[in-house]
Each structure stands twice: as structure tokens, then as C-alpha cells.
Amino acid sequence: MDYVIETRSLTKKYGERAVVNQVSVHVKKGDIYGLIGKNGAGKTTLMRLILGLAVPSSGEVKLFGGERADLSRRKIGSLIEAPALFKSETALENMKRFALLAPTTDDEIKRLLEFVGLGDTGTKKAGAFSLGMKQRLGIAIALLGNPEILILDEPINGLDPAGIKEIRDTIMDLNAKGITFMISSHILDELGKIATNYGIMNDGILEEISAEELKKNCRSSLKVVTDDGERASDVLRAQFPELNFTVKDGVLEISSEVKDASLLNKSLVGAGVGVYELTNEKIEFEDYFIGRLGK
Secondary structure, three states: OOOOEEEEEEEEEEOOEEEEEEEOOEEOOOOEEEEEEOOOOOHHHHHHHHHOOOOOOEEEEEEOOOOOHHHHHHHEEEEOOOOOOOOOOEHHHHHHHHOOOOOOOHHHHHHHHHHOOOOOOOOOEHHHOOHHHHHHHHHHHHOOOOOOEEEEEOOOOOOOHHHHHHHHHHHHHHHHOOOEEEEEOOOHHHHOOOOOEEEEEEOOEEEEEEHHHHHHHOOEEEEEEEOOHHHHHHHHHHHOOOOOEEEEOOEEEEOOOOOOHHHHHHHHHHOOOOEEEEEEEEOOHHHHHHHHHOO
16 A cells, blocks of 8 residues: 555664654555654654654655655645744735745635635734634645645644634644645544544654544443352343453453443343442543553
8 A cells, every 4th residue: 555654664863862763654645643642752753754854863754655755745734843933924924925935826825814714814913823823824834835745743732722623623624625634732632533543652662553443442341240240141141142241250341332231230130140330431542542651
């Protein structure tokens, strides 16, 4: 399979320390790839390596199936850390300055500002923008030149709930138009609403998982504590053969979906099994990642 972003054993060292360590990334066209890790895990450095803003110590970056780097990187827009804006100029003036690097028409610039919700800022200077407005202007600048990929480093960091929703909606709209994303974020719940795949970075090493696999790993289970695990197992096998469960020391853990736990409880009690506890247990999204990253 060809990937629009692929790295092979990518490594970046500063002195003896590997900030990015043997990282292999696989991003397909149309993905929203969420990059997760603690501060200092190497997320920003990895993005800079992909963009050609840093030189790898070893390994390879392959873009769009192997196109020449100078051509392929023209099809990537980025917002790394905070947007570098001209604070004494308006949104339109900022866009025109950056358009010198990615030539476009005034109509296209105005369309992009309208798209990110900054079409009516008029003479207001960028220095007076809210953090959310600055982030949206940064995304509009990254969209100059009609990129096929956007790489965004912490685009919702520090935003209030309304600002987070604005950025999320913008990303979803752009993705629906065919743009592929790589996004780093500390706000796992928000990333979980949009990402299709994840890269988990820990001490410079990356582990990949799809949103579908993550959903399976975070599925619910029903814990049933009884006075007779063997008898409870016999009842479940006879009356609920579709259920998958394990039993240990009288405790049943049912991994299948149980639509009505009261029916299960009634069957066990009716068969003479004492039921002491019925608990629905679920691995939360954040719990899974904290488990992978450590405290």
C-alpha cells in the first residue's frame, strides 16, 4: 500500500539522546492521524522531520509514495507550534504576505478567510485576535496553495470550549473535502472525536493503532460476582450461549454486550446462584493511552 506520509526507522538524535527513535509512520490518504505523547516525547520533532525543517540522524521520510521531496512538500501545509503572524496587520494583510510564498488570487484568499470564519474581521489587527482566531488564521495560511495534507501541532492547545469546537469543525470540513491530516494534541477526548488512526509516542518510540482497534480495546465488560462460579457458568452457557465470558474465583467477566443485565441476574438467582455484585466496567479512551504512556 502507498502512503501519503511514510517514515522508515526515522531517528533524530541530539548528542547521545534519541528524541525520535526508529519511528515508522503510515498515513493513508484521507486519514486524520492523531499523534499522542507526553511533553518531550518527540511529536513536534517528528513533524519537523516530515516537513524537512529538521535533518534526520538516520532513517527515511517518504511522501506521496516516493515523489521528490522538493515537489511533494509543496503539497503539504503546516502549523507548527504557534502561528507566526504579523501582529500589527489584519487577517487579510497577513494572508497576502504569506501568499508571496504560495501565490494565489485575492478571491481565493478571501474564500479561505470566510471558510475559517475570519471573513468579517475587517481592520482588526492580528495582535488583538483571540487565541482561537489566531489558530484559525494559522490554518488559513497553511491552506494557501491548496495542500493535500495539513500537519497541525497542538492546534487546540489553550483554547476555550467554543474555540476547540471551531477548530474541530474546520478540520472535519476540510477532511470531508479530501485533505489528509496529521494532528498532535494533549486533549485526548477531542482527538478521539475525529481521528481515524493514532500514533502513540513514548520516549521517541511510536506505536500505531487504528480507531477501530482502539474501540475494541476500550470495550465494556460486565463483572458478575457470585457464590458459585461453576454453577453460574453452567447457567450462562445454557441460557445465554451467545455470551463470551471468563470465570475465576466465582467472578465472571462477560466481554460480550449484555443488553439487559436484570435478565441475567434473574436467571442466575432462579438457578440458586447467589449474586453479590453486577458491575459494568469500561476502559476509557484516556485510560488506555495513559496505560500505554505511563504516568
